[in-house]
Amino acid sequence: MFFTYLRRELRRRRKAALVVASGLALGIALVIVVSSVSSGMSKAQDKVLQSLYGLGTDMTVTKAAAAPGAGGTERPRFEFDAKDDEETQSTDRVMVQGFQTLAASTVTEVGGQDGVADAAGGLSLTVMKVDGQFRRGEFTQDESSGQDGGPGGRGGTGRPEGEVQGGGASFDVDSFTVSGTDVTRQDLGPLTSSGITSGRTFEATETDAKVAVVDSAYAGEKELALGGKVTVSGTGYEIVGIATADSGDAAADVYIPLKQAQTLAGTEDEVTTVYVKATDSQRIDAVKAAIRKNVPGTTVTTSADLADTVSGSLSTASDLAAGVGTWLSAAVLIAAFLVAGLLTSSAVSRRVREFGTLKALGWKSGRVTRQVIGEALVNGLIGGALGIAAGVAGAYAVTAVSPTLTAQLGSPGGGGRMGGGPGSRTAARTLDIALTAPVSLSTVLIAVGLAVAGGLVAGGFGGWRASRLRPADALRRVA
Structure with a gap:
């Protein structure tokens, strides 16, 4: 009914x-x-x-910024040898991004904090290469030189009159970024924000091998191919993989093993960044507070902090x-x-x-x-x-x-x-x-x-x- x-x-x-x-x-x-x-x-x-x-990274730890006036920022210097028989000059400079590093032991110290599942170190570098030529000028003597003013030229100065024509310098400046990656912990770090589209990633045994993974955009720009070589500060690295960023720009143009990056920069046993993964996403704030308290002189940045910078x-x-x-x-x-x-x-x-x-x-x-x-x-x-x-x-x-x-x-x-x-x-x-x-x-x-x-x-x-x-x-x- x-x-x-x-x-x-x-x-x-x-x-x-x-x-x-x-x-x-x-x-x-x-x-x-x-x-x-x-x-x-x-x-x-x-x-x-x-x-x-990158995927899997809940926060990063970097060195705290120095107080204003506490130390000057290093500026890159390029020196060229003056050679009579060689006009082409080339030099490059490997610089640590931010010019501030942490001791490699910080990775272990951070990894031992309560709530931290894993931690890995990384070294971010900027390589600046200057390549070009000095062109010698040619001295052109005045045709009337020596006709007036007695010997040596006009006015009796004893020097021929004329001018230097041509000459100068033409240099190209190339800058690219290099990321030293802990190949034993590839689930953490900057390379996790990219996917391997050709070749392979690093092997755990390649901690000090001269191998590299190159970003696809940089490889296309510089015409680099799988199996070829990329040169960083005079050292050649075999390209074993091509990576493509999952979203936006890649973290670096070239990725090499961490130990190789430390050798290039002369910063053995130092890192710029500690990548941290928490045991639970709900404990990120507590882990951040613990690291700030127990690892002095560091700055902890979480994804929530970065979200505030997106405009x-x-x-x-x-x-x-x-x-x-x-x-x-x-x-x-x-x-x-x-x-x-x-x-x-x-x-x-x-x-x-x-x-x-x-x-x-x-x-x-x-x-x-x-x-x-x-x-x-x-x-x-x-x-x-x-x-x-x-x-x-x-x-x-x-x-x-x-x-x-x-x-x-x-x-x-x-x-x-x-x-x-x-x-x-x-x-x-x-x-x-x-x-x-x-x-x-x-x-x-x-x-x-x-x-x-x-x-x-x-x-x-x-x-x-x-x-x-x-x-x-x-x-x-x-x-």
């Missing part, structure tokens, strides 16, 4: 049911779209941060989705619930004679209330189905369009990535990220829950109204 009466009433009051369902559908669809876009923003930001610190349209859109979008969807949903409740209550008021007659025939107030709530719940489920369909369609449209957002990366110290060191002055980088709006199962379940809640709210309004009706009201309205 319940379902028979329910089906008949919903069919008889299609327009009212459609209005209630449409209001709920609008609110639910907006919630799905906003939730999906927010999820897409989070994934886009994860891509940006991945390009900064641009990605950051703006993320703030809007988290702030304005969330409040807007909540406001629309609340309004939809209220409208559904008021419409249901109004419909009950127009059915006074019907419900009064049913009570006169023996229906209890509870049965009438359950009938009204059942109708409202079905309206809510219909609205939920329409809302889920509209929300999924909206999220799919966002993914299909894939609007491009920009993320400008920079750190308080001017570096663009974890591991650059507090003293580095890497220019800010801008990444283009395609926005997607993935719809998760949890979002759909939330939408179903909202549909049921909307039906119950509407039914609560109508049921309360129906429970107050008396059979006498029906008799008064009988014509």
Whole structure:
């Protein structure tokens, strides 16, 4: 009897049911779209941060920046030999990024802290190569020299008059970055932000081998190929792999074993960065506090710290989705619930004679209330189905369009990535990220829950109204 009466009433009051369902559908669809876009923003930001610190790395430890005036920053110097029989000059300089290093023992010290699952050291270098020629000038004597003023030339100075023509210098400056990688712990460090697209990665036994993995963009620019050699400060390294950054710029142009990097820079048993992986993502803040307390003279940077340095349209859109979008969807949903409740209550008021007659025939107030709530719940489920369909369609449209957002990366110290060191002055980088709006199962379940809640709210309004009706009201309205 319940379902028979329910089906008949919903069919008889299609327009009212459609209005209630449409209001709920609008609110639910907006919630799905906003939730999906927010999820897409989070994934886009994860891509940006991945390009900064790599997969598996929860935080990095670098040397604390020196106080202003505590020490001058080393400037690169290039010296050329003056040779009469050679005009071509070439020299290069290997410099530690940030000019500040930590003792290699810091890696062990950090790895021993409570909550640290693993730690690996890395050495970030910048190589500057100057290559070019000095061109000798030619002295051109004045044709009238020696004709006036006595011997030796005009004016009697004893020197021929003329000028030096031509000459000068032409030099090319090439700069690239080198990252010393701990080949025994390749699940940590800068190379984890790139994938090997050709060849192989380092082997654990190649701790001091002259091998290198080269970033694909740098390899294309310098026409480097797998199996060839890349020269760093006069030392040739066999290219065993080509890596491509998963998102944004690569952490370095060339990756070599850590020990080889230390030898090139003359910094044996020193590192610029300690890459840290926590035992639990929920303990990152506690691990950070422990390292800062127990390992003095260091700066600890987490992915959350780097997230604060991401600016641009990605950051703006993320703030809007988290702030304005969330409040807007909540406001629309609340309004939809209220409208559904008021419409249901109004419909009950127009059915006074019907419900009064049913009570006169023996229906209890509870049965009438359950009938009204059942109708409202079905309206809510219909609205939920329409809302889920509209929300999924909206999220799919966002993914299909894939609007491009920009993320400008920079750190308080001017570096663009974890591991650059507090003293580095890497220019800010801008990444283009395609926005997607993935719809998760949890979002759909939330939408179903909202549909049921909307039906119950509407039914609560109508049921309360129906429970107050008396059979006498029906008799008064009988014509």
